[in-house]
Amino acid sequence: MASLGFVGAAAGQAAAAASTLPSSRSAFVVVGRPTGSTHAAPGGRPGRAATMMTPSPPAGGGSSSPASLKVDTAEATALTASEPQNVPDKTYDATVPDVRGRYGRFGGQYVPETLMFALEELEAGYAAARADPTFHEEVNGLLKDFVGRPTPLYFAERLTERYARPDGSGPRIWFKREDLNHTGAHKINNSVMQAVLAKRLGKTRIIAETGAGQHGVATATVCARFGLECEVYMGAADMERQALNVFRMRLLGARVIPVTAGAGTLSNALSEAIRDWVTRPVETHYIVGSVAGPHPYPYIVREAHAVIGAETRGQAVDKWGGAPDILIACVGGGSNAIGLFHEFKADEGVRLIGVEAAGKGLDSGEHAATMSRGSLGVLHGSMSYQLQDQWGQLQETHSVSAGLDYPSVGPEHSFMKDTGRCEYVSVTDDEALDAFKLCSRLEGIIPALETAHALAHLEKLCPGLEGSPNIVVNLSGRGDKDVTTVVGLFKERGDADVVF
Template structure:
């Protein structure tokens, strides 16, 4: 079998699957935001649709993904992990790791931050805001803003800032303003709410880079598409390494960007199992876990309808 050299081509053609006219994927999604932001979302949607099939945008993005981000990332055979789960007869799963940690800034988050900054520049935006929890999305956004000379403000919960001091230092070193958020539990949820409030206050010059498959339409669609390069690379890398498809694709699920990026190109492959793993904490039958998809109830948060972990008062 002779394959074209995939390192020369970054496939940035996006998923044809679109939400309905109201921004819903079935029951999920939508636009539940203040009227002040509706014009921004309409402008963003129109801008995004204009670049989906724009050859010049796709060429610029593909070039930067290759030469700046460092794509394609390797599909690495985890020999010792494979040995750990081998059966006595020597059979068992062959485990490969998609090395998104080898991208510039050390996580997949830069795929989306880069693409959204390119889009924001086309829309004439000069100020970028973002929220972050563990800090990787904030670092990626600050890095890309430094690359293109844009003002960057990152909202981060005070508890997350304490836990992730090194990433806070990196963001500030890159010229970003890191704004502490002390509301509520002082974590990612509150940071996202603070970012939305800021966007309402400065809607004209600001673009908000959502880092998860969350937020009002068109963000879930955009974040999915900008990370879909992960799964597309796995497809040709699997053919290159063993000449077939994987049996299982496994990803952690927090905000969903990593998992959706891996899964999107494989949704129609019925023979491939797609498994997302949520944080169970002290158990899904306790109140101390983050298994939103497993134990959540339908609700509206951060501008969209999705599963949420809710108190009895909210249900």
């Protein structure tokens, strides 16, 4: 099986980008202050052959942005004209981020000064780990023997038959089975890698945020494995609809902290985790669960999940002799999607489609479709698209899926939207529930509600496709956690064929 490599800007390209792009930290802490940045450029190359999760180490070892960070810190300042927020991204570059954590105009480090030490320590520690063969050996060993990688690329025969034409042509549907990972989702890839990194950094306490609970369970799992203190912030509303995962986290020894602020969902949990980290940065490592947050988190989390796409390429070559034609993944913060897409970002012939939560409809005001209805702003330490009002205040979101119920998105996704490298579409609650049932009955696989959004888009996409393209859907998680929620929703809808 092919191995995951780390993809980023070559040193020369990164240096050139850095010379024209101001540091987000300088704008946040003291407007206009010279940066003197010493960030190391992400190394690597776009095309790579595969072993497991990590590559061999390098040789030798919209609208106006809001004026505040939205985490109730007194140190936030308005963005200035020197920031790239008003410079649209038109050209796609597969080597992002640059040395300052920018994906075009997105990303950066909009955080209180008290967190800069922790971010710089993390960045330096990660760079050192990437150059150390023992880091790769430990992570890859855990992914193989503890997580269960590689995950299969499964031919969805009956779903394929559903979209077949009378002449026998039609799209061929494949599932990348991340639901078969230990803990039941892709999240464990990142939690394992960051736990090993935290151990190298001498951290004794781990914090995390979670929405659907899968990242919280994965983090609690690796903390139990390594004997680390674990606290997980989770919105009170999400704790009710994901009670099974709350129990799993507590069984694994984690302390689950309810967050009642706001709507009590993922965004509020992430805000509380950041507040915690500000108060105890020395002994604490924050395992961010998505490709969001300040640099270097979007980069680190992407690299942890890029194993998904790296495996997919090798498996596709084995099964039909080439790359997939279309990749589809659900997008909340966007980690599973980036994990699948990253390997193929430089392949112009591969179509990338991210599926967001349209909730009760894009015009209902009750959705989480950041790409369709969002505007440029800063949230949780990063510049990206987000759902906000004209004053930059977050709008409440809604999705039947707790994991997609987030008002922003990872900065790399925003960059890919602006440049046209990835298409972003949306699926309603009802469409996702229909796909949840359909996949269960046709393939004998109960998907997570997050994954059901990606599956639902097949109903819109497949009838208009020509020929027999190979479509890979990232089956990001299994649906055990959602069964109780879905029972109630099916009752409300009157689905008598499921609920009697």
